[in-house]
Amino acid sequence: MNISIKAALLGSALALAGPAFADMMHPKTGEKLAENQTFTYRVLDEHTSVDPQIVEDVSGSEIVRDLFEGLYNQNRAGELVPGVALSHTTNDDKTVYTFTLRDDAKWSDGKAVTAGDFVYAWRRLADPATASEYQWYMEVMGIKNAAEVMSGDMAVEELGVKAIDDHTLEVTLGSSLPYFALTTTHTSTFPTPAWAIEAHGSDWIKPANIVVNGAYKLTEHVANERLVRERNEMYWDNDNTIIDTVTSLVINDENVALTRYQAGELDRTEIPAGQYPSLKVSNPDEATAFPRLCSYYYTINVSDSTPEFLKDERVRRALSYAINRDIITEKVLQGGQTAAYTFTPGATAGFEVPSVDYAGWSQDERNAKAVELMAEAGYGADNPIDLTLLYNTSEAHKKVALAVSQMWKQNLGVKVTLENQEWKTYLTTRGEQNYEIARAGWCGDYNEASTFLDLVQSGSGYNDAKYANDMVDGLLADAKTMDNPQPNYTKVEEIIAADMPIIPIYHYAGSFMIKPELIGSWPVENVEQNWYSKDLYKVAK
Template sequence: MNKLLLSTILSASLALPAVAAEVAAGDTLAENQEYTYWLLDAIKSMDPQINTDVEGSGIMRSLFEGLYNEDQVGNLVPGVATSYELSDDKTTYTFHLRDNAKWSNGDPVTANDFVYAWKRLADPATASEYAWYIELMQIVNASEIIAGEKPVDELGVKAVDDHTFEVKITAPLPYFPSMTTHASVFPVNKAVVEAGGDKWTEPGNLVGNGAYVLKEHILGEKVVMERNPMYWDDAKTIITKATALTINDNNAALTRYLAGELDRVDIPAGQYPSLKEQYPDQAVSVPQSCSYIYMFNLDEAKGPAALKDVRVRKALSYAIDRDTIVDKILQGGQAPSYNWTHAATAGFEMPEIDYASWPQEEKFAKAKELLAEAGYGPDNPLKLTLNYNTSENHKKIAIAIQQFWKSVGVEMTPNNMEWKVHTDKMQNQDFEVARYAWCGDYNEASTYLDLFTSYSGHNNGKFFNDRYDELMKESKTAADPAPLYKEAEQILAENMPFAPIYQYTKVEMIKPDMRGMSVNNLMQNWYLKDMYRVAN
């Protein structure tokens, strides 16, 4: 959504054109409209209010539908909502819902389904890691409900009638409509959830309102989805069946792609240049709103003593040769990173971070100096363990950083584990240093910077800074939050609760007969309903 447009609307009704799988002029549809793609990790949950994974969110967008979706370049388009009105004080949104939206069991989708889902997200009993998202949306009473200070029924949402959903927020938030595309605020069917208990998300039980239904889910092996005939826009939905295969080995996944078993796969580190030369119409590298870091555990009780010293944290960050990682290891157009927010984020102004301009030799020298000041050296080497989830790319980066750190006297032991174990350990502060990445939930800097607030549900390193919290709270009501974001980034650079490493590009192979893949959407949010296959 154009931020300027939203910020100038005082009291208006905003309707946007609907977008589905519009077949481009000249395209002839293939007879086969099945799609098979790669997942690195198992999908931990099919519950929109519980899922936290980027790969899981892609599946959520097929099985469920929120108020709004995104088009091929990231603009808002109608989902269940066809339009909304914004009050004069910009704190009340009234969403008008389409009257032909149905659940996959034939029930009508109503405003009460959104009320139930949003309250469920905020409810401490749900124990959602994304509860903080409803707080970031500035929904009235969200903070108090999450803290257990008010009952969940006081959340600022209500069903005016079956097709009118009203949301009250505490202060104007220009990017609020864009936040409704996130899976955590997708509706769920109350009767189905309560009847199914922990098993409501299993195939045969799961009832969604998206363009697809879940037919099969074998954890860590595959997810199979088929078209939902009850979906309001099923007539324009083309892909008939989608299969997502979990393959932990990226090289093995690429082999299966080249053998014709997959239609889309990420390219392993270092292989983009040769694959682009061999398959110029299939190898793709485009910006993606994600940042790759090594997070430090600063938890008072569980974090290692060494990492509580900012000199040690800075030394570890300085001693990472980012240019070598992106130019020699990844080779897919990624950018070395010295900050947190992805540089391509709308409206974001990159701060000046001193060490970003230092030659690498100077960084190594400064790292050694800081470690010596902190009491580490040949007679007392700093020893750390790095946790990372299974991936050849993560492994290559870990081995490289192990050598960089060794050159300044740090002994690092890489510790590989599957995704679920890795994330569980992070959430429980059961780590010293952990590989981590964050992909933006919407195209605005707060989607990154809010993560390191004290009230964040994803601040797994337990970094706390009062001034940082003040800045991020102030940014919610600021006419221009950019200077506040810049200061917040400076606080991160000064305190170094993590070592930034690189900013993503989406580097992948896509079969040339596939269309509607949303590769030009910075968030890389894709919708299966928009895709189709053309005849060769």
Template sequence: MPAFAADVPAGVTLAEEQSFTYRTLDEFSSLDPQVVEDVDGSNIVRDLFEGLYNQDADGNLVPGVALSHEASADNLTYTFTLRDNAVWSDGTPVTAGDFVYAWQRAVDPELASPYAWYMELMSIENGAAIVAGEMEPSALGVSAPDDKTLVVNLSKPLPYFTKMVTHATTFPAPKWVIEEHGAQWTRPENMVSNGAYVLEEHVPKERSVRVRNENYWDNESTVLETVTTLVIGDDAQGLTRWRAGEVDMTDIPAGQYPALAEEFPDEAFALPRLCNYYFNFNLASGPEAFQDVRVRQALAMAIDREVIVDRVLQGGQFPAFTFTPAATADFEVPGVEMASMTQAERDAKAKELLAEAGYGEGGETLSFNYLYNTNEAHQQVAIVATQMWKQKLGVDVTLENQEWKVFLETRSAQNYDMARGAWCGDYNEASTFLDLLTTDSGYNDAKFSNARVDELMTEAKSSNDPQPLYTEVEQIVAAEMPVIPIYHYSTNVMLSDAIQGWPMNNVEQNWYSKDLYRVAD
């Protein structure tokens, strides 16, 4: 067995077959770094492509294509030095120009990247104007004075800028391949990538297979030969396949973590995760009743979050009264009035507010549709929440579920009354959550607009101590209630003890197959 440079402890016997197979709920949104918008797709893209920096098992930055960077005294210019041994899977050297091309592509209105707004958040010079169609992509503040130097100019200092370059949107793209194949460039037979793996097979809604990229600069340290993603749209079936040894990892069905942790103490995990779960009100074209803040407050108060996390999900989730999770780096959860009330007090206040708004007993019956993407846990949360509304407030809710890609399109197009929302941090800082509630955010699906929130979030970007600003934003959101925070995630998975190297301490749960390995039985 060869010696590996990866973190395989001395004395560990590796399995003969180095493979990892895991289950995912839905087909991913895309394998194009500048187009992908979901967590499952990003997990695959991180294997196929490599950005300037990666993350280690604790979520710290480690070199990727970039070896290092320097910031100017005013923190407006970042100069990245790229390694000279990074090449694409076809043998072409990876250059700073590949990043320039990718970043210009991400902001180009012609591509209509769902993450174009992320490049705006990075405060790259002229980014916002280009996304708005007011300037050409070539005006973006990114340049390559030579093949191994990438220079980024910001419009204002951003303390967490380097944290943002581990995100897929910022990964390089092979211009020559995209120009030849257009939208078909991500097919296995066409794709050229620069990560530790290449795409060998993709059967939509069934499976995706990636194999080691022999041209990857650190290929000698890679242990896993093959990584397979299986699309299994049912949590219970996923667990059955895990028990049969057909998959190494799967999500735990809602409510089953306690029993599985007892049965498989070394393979059932509940890990804090940088994600929130919430309900969006459609404030743009939803029911008239949703324009009344009393209605929104009443619906938020009547939900017993303890019941949802302790009895329905049972996986270590945290009841949420603020949008930003407590696991976020350097963030203190602010006090909001609703959090300090008992559930009985919330229920009484909810009835009072709804009656004031003209609904409930002696008034009109409030009715609306709730949209979620197909999944047993989402369905259970929806059923429990709507039962609480019905029993406590007399509200009639019709449930509607859609397959993931259709759901994303429907929600984005505002074709819903209320819809499930969830967000996993793109980087570990509170702005990755609170920016979603600014007027211009691409993922502000509630279409909430508050000038003070916009002002505070702009100010926070260059503040040495943004916590007071974030506290005020959270308090405004708690008062206005454009979204109803339900809970903050924990990662609930069954992971075979044969698979080692998982980044248990990375709250973003950004993982790289190149860091994993399979041990012998």
């Protein structure tokens, strides 16, 4: 079956060169463009890395999508459009995907981008020596021999990916995966330059050493302060890129960030918890909120190291039931978020949200059941639970944690100690199971339910609860080859609602202040929020 998306290229890459662009007019919309085409935005924390095979956070991935380009990108609606790949074909059972790469893609040092660069990157991701936190994604993609390579039982050369020639990449899967192409927009699959990595080791990502194939080059990085990228003149579509310079500023306090936005220092910032309604009234052309493919949840340590009370599913369910999610979304956050009773958001393509039991109860009914479950487990006023709730430093996370801790105290008599840690320390603490209950968030790596539910699979690299259920593992494995995996996804959601290794709290909304001259080009329709600076532009005021 031939699946060509060349036609989409025409819709997303009309030439900006020529008279229209020279007159500072946008050729597609006819809008007058601003002379200053810079984009400055706020991030909460220092990113984990700009190495495609190492980065593990959302803000880092945003940077990587500017610096590197994978097989496919997404347009404003979240649909696949050409990146380095122009098109792909599959065999009849969708186990072999063959990608045709463009011949004008170059690295920033002038070398051609080849299929071999993807082979190198994918082998590097799967290689145990790389120690990538996203190594498991190779299994999510279903690449043949990924598990064996990741475990060290096979050489990386046995991974199911090879370069037929410089412009033809062949990928072999262990079994049919109809949505495989969607997984290739993830940053861990982006190509990396072997020669730069071999020459500089882990320092290859420093501005003086880095070699990139995306629309922008890394020109400055001051840790915990700012990162600057500027247009890459070697990028195949540089003539069609409007934004010249992109700067991300690390600002830990969301209220300080808003003040700096209002002072004109930022083009985009998150709206502090609880302030969206008033800002939408005072700044209707700047305050915006829209659904996102993300879930906010609390992960519960169910490993052998956890306290005995958290090993009891009755306690875990009680803690979940006692959280009034409507108060959190409507009173604490007020930014368009929706209460969550399943891990997978309703915004996920092709997913029907299951009717798990407790979602249909009133909050009074949930509270009553929570008290009953705690009593059955042997806990109450005479034997109270004392637990620690971990969250990464953020005013919004703190407000949610305070609200939840009060709900647990009032409804169940649970004593809660709040502990906050800076981002990288928090990731390590959570990843090593040195916690009891921890705040967590997950945004889809691609738009299909498995991107969420794979996190409760026992071998997932981000299963920080260390939850293991053979039935869940089997259902998820079978779902990957099903034409309609919804029944399996429904069953998995029902199982985890009963076992409660994670507590879904809300599904995200994008809640931003965005300058009016920029907001028109922001991809609000894309629930994954995979945005690319090369597609943004500012109109004249």
